Amino acid sequence: MGLPLSPVLADIVMEHILDEAMTILNLQVDVCLKYVDDLFLMVPKQSVDYILSVFNSININIQFTHVVEQNNELAFLDTTVIRDAVGAISFLWFSKPTCSNRLLNYRSNHPMNQKLNVVDNLIKRMYGLSSTKFHYQCSRNIKKILMMNDYPLDLIENRIKKHINSRENQQVSPPQVDTNVSSSDVQNEIMYRGLHFHSSCSQNIGKILCEDSENLRLGFKPTYTNRAIFSKLKQKTLEEDLYNVVYNIPCFGDGINAQCELSYVGSTGHKVKIRGGQHVDDIKKFNRDNDLEGTTAVVHHFHDVVHVPDTDNISVLAIEHNKTKRKILESLYIMTNDTMNFRRDTENINSVYKSLLRK
């Protein structure tokens, strides 16, 4: 489920399997709920094995497992579905036994509104996913979890009270949607900006900035993140191991007078170190009596002034997997640097751009 496309594909496949299975089963299913690849079905107990075998017969590569209710309860997504003696269904917020319940700590160096959001989101989630008869149990759970994360009890109780009041008000008067968006609202588009958070001064700076611009909305972000503290686990690819690149090889000179300002710009689909080695081989193989026809500008430079390429200091100028684009990039780098390359190496750039690039 790592790819963004996976849930969409899973949804399409599940729809197909459901259609096929229901046609074969020709069965009345009282409740059928689906969330991506999770299904919740209410079916007669004696049909469970048969239904499972039908689902598993549709595609040999897609096999289902099943869980049946225990003590009239069954966990589905973030809820426990509970069936009472008369068959009525109710829901209770569910978290896995392995859930650590670790939330943003109250003493953490974050803006207060972010901490209040943590409290409000937990309250909304627990109350929203639970039937009314479990709300007292929910409030006890909310207090337990939040106090484990150092939130003060009076703050938690105030937020729970506020949530209950707003729910009651919503039930009395449903929210009105304002459809009259004036042209001035569109013109005065809201700007959202982020600021690093420092508890001593960020709130004051934000206040001053927002006073000057009523369309500005500021959000605070932490200065010290895990990403900043810990190194990336994946080792960076060495430059010499990169491929599909435009590269630059400085000239080493003739070994006595190492002063040469020229470099060679090339592009390759192979690894940089392999292409560098090929340039050295070209020079080793070159005999002064040989024809220069078909050799690179590196060999020409060696022929003219006996300078060799400094392959220990090859640098990658750009990575481009499309060959045509790579060739254009190569030409652009040749035109904007002092190189030993041939004039023909820039022929694929239109003369209109050449005059602009040289400025």
Ligand SMILES: [Zn+2]
């Ligand atoms: Zn040189």
